[in-house]
Amino acid sequence: MEDQADVEMLGRTELFRGAPVDLLRDIQRAAFRKRFSAGDTVLQQGDAAATVYIVVAGRLRATQTTLDGQQVIIRYLGPGEVAGYAALAGGETFPGAVIAVDDCHLIGWSATAIQELMARHAGIAINVVKLLGARYLDIQVRLRELSTEKVERRIAHTILRLAQQAGRRTVRGIEIVFPLSRQDLAEMSGTTLHTVSRTLSAWEERGIVACGRRRVVVAKPPLLEAIAEEPD
Amino acid sequence: MEDQADVEMLGRTELFRGAPVDLLRDIQRAAFRKRFSAGDTVLQQGDAAATVYIVVAGRLRATQTTLDGQQVIIRYLGPGEVAGYAALAGGETFPGAVIAVDDCHLIGWSATAIQELMARHAGIAINVVKLLGARYLDIQVRLRELSTEKVERRIAHTILRLAQQAGRRTVRGIEIVFPLSRQDLAEMSGTTLHTVSRTLSAWEERGIVACGRRRVVVAKPPLLEAIAEEPD
DNA sequence: CGGACTTTTGAAGTAATTCAAGGGGAGTGG
């Protein structure tokens, strides 16, 4: 019966949405479960792209690191989302790493299993197309922001995006549900932790956000949106 | 017989690679041809995502423009490449514009026709997955460069990438085959035309590149690569 | 040959990084 719950969960993911139940059962049987603790590496940059995961619970961070150790956060992944696109798209190796931010529970498949699945069921391949299309859209927007906006606006956009995809309504405002350091925000916004810290302090003074150690709460979303949209 | 040539051409594109000949013929029959002159808008940002094109000849530029008129160049598209991903991925509207840089010859399909094709032939859907995966990889790398590198390196990377995908070997070096202004390079590198101009002038002095009005030739690729890789 | 566009170059200004130092919380181990 836990399997039954799994099947239902799979049917709601972006990857397997719309698949008939008996197919979902086959998919579920071909999968393996895996748990990771906060800080563990789920996929290593440069490793052979041999596995695809779906997040069941917890939060992952997809990063890319340069030769000289500088890191960029590509995105955070929450429940229902897919880690390891390279394995879907037939890439040789993973272009970035995926790290567990929380304790995580994942379900995984081999790249070959998923690719066979796509070849046999166009519907699943189309789900992958949609999912990649959505990611591409996202990242295109971030590229534009990074190119054209000043730091404060970029940080505002970054936080608003995170609040959107991983925000919980509380009495104090919208809280981002996973631990998020100034350094993390810097690596998403293309700046330094110092600038993020200064910016958040200024916002805190204006009551727009409330922050703690690796915690961010957006107290006044409209004001933050205003900052995100105001011209440079 | 022109149709026959078309069918062969289609079989070599990233979108229809591997499709059987009779399917290619059907695809070809469902297509329409269209020509654009340099400067024409092929797809308008915000319009309904109702068309997909393949470039037969010429060069396109995919851009994204902000409310306040600032523009970013997402990528250039050459023969065999696909314009209008949004229509493939089931997006509502085009997130950016596509402009003809040259005089262009395109082949197009309606979004519904292509989506039906993907649903009926998993192989084509998988081609789309690969193509989007490759784009995603590309843009991820650019995001990282934009976040972590200084302007000179970014410009170097931009030019090297263009030389790679649209370079022609000549006695003077690798020439980028389409007209490319300082402004264009700025919009790809996340800087201003002034900085690009200064940087190219400096490189020209060292014999690394040779430039003209909307022309760029990489005279010494190894030196440019060295600049692209040197730490900040 | 006029006019529009592209490019160059200098000078001034500034946003953000880098450098530097210290403070504070959370967890660990005695």
Add this chain to the structure above:
DNA sequence: CCACTCCCCTTGAATTACTTCAAAAGTCCG
């Protein structure tokens, strides 16, 4: 339970890479 240590965060001051402002010189095209 307290002290110790490791992170994480903050804040000032100095520096700089890049933009912005401004003006002029080329270059192409009709």
